[in-house]
Structure formats: structure tokens, C-alpha cells
Amino acid sequence: MPPLAGWTLWITGFVGKAPALDSVMRLLCNDYFLPLTICLIMLILWLGQQDRIKRNHIQRAIMDASVAIGISTLVVALINSFWNPWPRPFLVDDPIIRESARYAAQTIFYFPTDPSFPSNGATIAFAAATGVWFGNRKAGAVVFVLATLWAVARFYAGIHFFVDVAGGAVVGILTALFISKVFMPQIEPLPTWTMKLCRLLYLA
Amino acid sequence: MALDYFILAFLSSLGVYQIASVHAKLDGLCFFRQPVVQYIFGILAIIGAFGWFFTSEERNIHTTIEGAQQLGLFLGSIVASWVFTNILASIMQAKVNSQGSTPREGKQYDMGIETLKKTTLFGGISSSLKKERKDKV
Numbered sequence: 001m002p003p004l005a006g007w008t009l010w011i012t013g014f015v016g017k018a019p020a021l022d023s024v025m026r027l028l029c030n031d032y033f034l035p036l037t038i039c040l041i042m043l044i045l046w047l048g049q050q051d052r053i054k055r056n057h058i059q060r061a062i063m064d065a066s067v068a069i070g071i072s073t074l075v076v077a078l079i080n081s082f083w084n085p086w087p088r089p090f091l092v093d094d095p096i097i098r099e100s101a102r103y104a105a106q107t108i109f110y111f112p113t114d115p116s117f118p119s120n121g122a123t124i125a126f127a128a129a130t131g132v133w134f135g136n137r138k139a140g141a142v143v144f145v146l147a148t149l150w151a152v153a154r155f156y157a158g159i160h161f162f163v164d165v166a167g168g169a170v171v172g173i174l175t176a177l178f179i180s181k182v183f184m185p186q187i188e189p190l191p192t193w194t195m196k197l198c199r200l201l202y203l204a
Numbered sequence: 205m206a207l208d209y210f211i212l213a214f215l216s217s218l219g220v221y222q223i224a225s226v227h228a229k230l231d232g233l234c235f236f237r238q239p240v241v242q243y244i245f246g247i248l249a250i251i252g253a254f255g256w257f258f259t260s261e262e263r264n265i266h267t268t269i270e271g272a273q274q275l276g277l278f279l280g281s282i283v284a285s286w287v288f289t290n291i292l293a294s295i296m297q298a299k300v301n302s303q304g305s306t307p308r309e310g311k312q313y314d315m316g317i318e319t320l321k322k323t324t325l326f327g328g329i330s331s332s333l334k335k336e337r338k339d340k341v
Contacts, residue, residue, distance in 0.1 A: 030263055032209060032274070033254075039213075039278055040220050040250070047224035052318055055228070073271060110266045120271065199316030202325055203286070 001092060002117070002163040008089045009097050012104035012158040026108050029153035034146055035121075038128050041146075042066070045132065045139055046204070056195070058135040059204050063191060064184050065131020068176035071183075072127040073120065075175055076168075080115045088116045089158050104158030112159055119160045122151040122168030123175075130176035147172075205267045206277060212257040213281035214288075219249030221289045225320075232320035232327065233293050290325035297324050 015022060027033050046062050049055035086092070089101035090111060105111055114120070125147030133140025151165035184191050198204035223246035225233035236242045257263070269277070319328035 026264055027258065030258075031267075031269070032212070032263065033258070035274070036213060036216065036278070040216055043217060043282060044220050044224050044227075047221065047230070047317065048227040050228045109264050112266070124271075202290075202316055202319065202328065204316050 001094065001097075002086050002161045004162045005089075005092070005094070005097060007162045008155070008158065009100050011156050012089075012100040015104040015107050015156065015158070022108060025153045025156050028149050029109050029157045029159075034125065034150045038125060038143055038146055041139060041143060042128065042132060045136060059195065059198075060184075060191065061131060061135025061180070063194065064134065064180045065128050065176065067184065068127040068131045068172075068179040069124050071179055072123045072172050072175040075171055076118060076120050076123050079118060079171070083117075084115045085117055086161070088112065089161055101158030104156070108157035109154075109159055116160060117164045117167055118171050119151065119154060119164045119168035121154055122147065122160075122165040123172040125150050126169040126172030127176040127179075128172075130173045131180060134180050206269055206273070208257060208261070209269060209274065210277050210281050212253050213278050214285045215253035216250045217282045217285040218289060219246040219253070221285065222246035222249070228317075228321075230317060230320040232297070232322070232324040233289055235289075235293060235296055294324040294326045 015025075042062050042065060045058050049058055088105075088111075090098055090105050092098050092101075125143075129140060129143035129147045132143045147169070151160075151169060154160045155162055155165050195204055221233055222235060222242050224230070226239045226242050226246075234242055235245065319325075319332075323331065
């Protein structure tokens with residue numbers, strides 16, 4: 001059992017008590033709703049800047065964020081291949097936590113079969129938010145809010161422990177920081193060539 | 205499910221392109237002359253696509269669309285939507301211009317989407333090809 005496992009019992013205790021809240025959480029923890037919303041925000045940032053210099057700046061940030069999303073997914077896969085510290089909340093030995101999480105997952109989401117730690121959704125959402133933050137603070141803040149909602153919804157649905165989503169957020173943020181500040185400057189001129197190619201294809 | 209997701213991403217990115225073109229003044233991407241109409245079209249496309257996707261079926265189910273496939277579908281749909289937007293905008297603007305309204309500003313040789321501020325994608329490609337030919341001569 002991970003640390004703070006008792007928090008799962010507390011949050012899943014709300015499931016089934018307020019149908020409106022459950023409906024909102026069903027949408028927020030969906031596999032497509034928030035990921036696509038975040039991608040569309042990145043798309044509008046990519047195109048929606050009138051000034052050419054500002055557009056170049058934000059497009060570089062979006063490119064870094066996209067690379068960070070890809071690399072953070074690989075980091076999660078790597079962690080999972082070496083370390084799978086605990087099962088999903090609805091599969092743990094403790095019958096009280098297990099049954100509460102099982103009911104929450106059944107009501108809000110479904111029973112995922114991949115490892116619990118770290119949360120893949122939280123990882124990619126926070127990686128995207130951090131990447132976007134470097135290009136546009138306001139949009140970055142919006143994506144951070146969406147990432148937090150996604151993480152909270154998955155914790156509420158009983159498919160992750162708090163430590164899973166917090167760990168995913170840390171992995172995502174650190175990966176995006178590394179990509180934006182260390183990796184992408186190191187591999188220059190590759191990012192510049194990519195931008196030039198995108199411009200040649202009328203994509204940037 | 206994969207096709208539904210593709211349609212969702214296609215329609216919503218179509219809306220995003222219309223809204224973004226108002227902000228960035230990319231006239232070559234516009235379907236309509238009035239920014240308000242374009243804005244409303246964009247918002248309706250996004251809301252309509254999300255509304256259709258989430259109300260037509262139960263979407264919180266264990267499907268076979270994995271993360272990588274989802275990314276592939278998203279990229280495919282935004283590119284398809286980009287091509288569709290450019291073709292439709294080129295056709296619509298060529299039609300408007302042929303009906304005697306003010307033609308778009310003449311030739312320009314900007315690179316990338318900056319071109320779309322003054323002309324459509326196909327207008328931009330054709331003017332850069334003409335320039336290349338002229339340079340060779």
C-alpha cells in the first residue's frame with residue numbers, strides 16, 4: 001500500500017452521493033475529453049498569434065511541450081518496466097479501500113489494467129502544462145488547471161492513489177523542464193530545422 | 205471508437221482553425237468575411253463535435269485506443285482538417301474574388317503561415333512557384 005492510501009477511502013466516499021458531481025467527474029476523467037482539450041489549446045496557441053516573432057516563440061514552446069509529452073510517456077513506460085510498487089486501489093488487499101475504490105471506478109470510469117504508479121494521464125498533462133507555460137504564462141496556467149482537474153478526477157474515480165497522480169505530476173513537470181531547458185537547446189540546430197520544415201510546408 | 209475520435213478531433217480542429225485565423229488575422233484560412241460569423245462557426249464546430257461525441261455513446265469504457273494510437277489519430281485529423289480548411293477557404297475566396305469583390309493583396313513571398321495573412325494556401329504556393337521560375341530566368 002502506498003503512503004496516504006487512506007485518502008482514497010475519503011475521496012471515493014463521495015461517489016454516489018452527488019449525481020451532478022459524479023457526472024462532471026465522469027467527463028473530467030474521460031480518456032479523450034481533457035487530453036483533446038489540452039491539445040486544442042496547444043493548436044490554437046500554435047496558430048493564433050498575430051505577431052511573427054511572438055508566434056515563433058510560442059511555436060518553439062509548443063514543440064518543446066509536444067516532445068515533453070512523448071518523452072514523459074517513455075519515462076512512465078520505463079518506470080513501469082522496472083518498478084510496479086503497488087496495484088490499483090480497487091485491487092489492494094485492504095478490503096475497505098478496495099471495495100470503496102471498486103464502487104467508484106465502476107460508477108465513474110472503468111477498471112484499467114495498466115500499472116497504477118505513476119499516473120500516465122497526470123504525467124502527460126503536467127508535461128504539456130509546463131511546456132506551454134514557457135511559451136505563454138496565461139495559457140500555461142489554464143493547462144495547469146486542466147491537468148489538476150484530470151488528476152483529481154482520476155483520484156476521485158478510485159483508479160489512482162494520491163501518490164500516483166502526485167508522482168505523475170512531478171515526473172511530467174521535471175521531464176518538461178529537462179526537455180525545454182536542457183535537451184532542446186542541446187540538440188540545436190535540429191529544432192530550428194524542424195521549424196523551417198514546418199514553415200516550408202505551411203504548417204508554422 | 206477510433207473513427208468517432210477522428211471525427212471529433214477533425215471537427216474541433218476545424219473550429220480551432222477558424223477561431224485562430226481571426227486572432228492571427230490569417231485571412232487565407234477564413235471561410236467567412238465577418239470575423240463574428242467565423243468566431244461563431246468555430247465555437248459551434250467545437251461544441252457540436254464534443255456534444256455529439258459525448259452524448260452519442262458511453263465513452264468511459266475500456267477500449268483498444270491506446271495513447272500512441274490516440275496521438276496518431278489526433279495528428280492525422282488535424283492535418284486532414286488543415287488541408288480541408290485550406291482547400292475550402294481557397295475555393296470560397298476564389299469564388300468571392302471572381303464575383304468582382306476586392307481582390308486579395310497581390311503577390312508576396314513570405315514563408316509559412318505568414319503567407320496566409322494575404323492570400324490562400326494555394327495562392328501562396330502558386331506565387332512562390334512563380335517567383336522561383338522568375339529567379340531562374
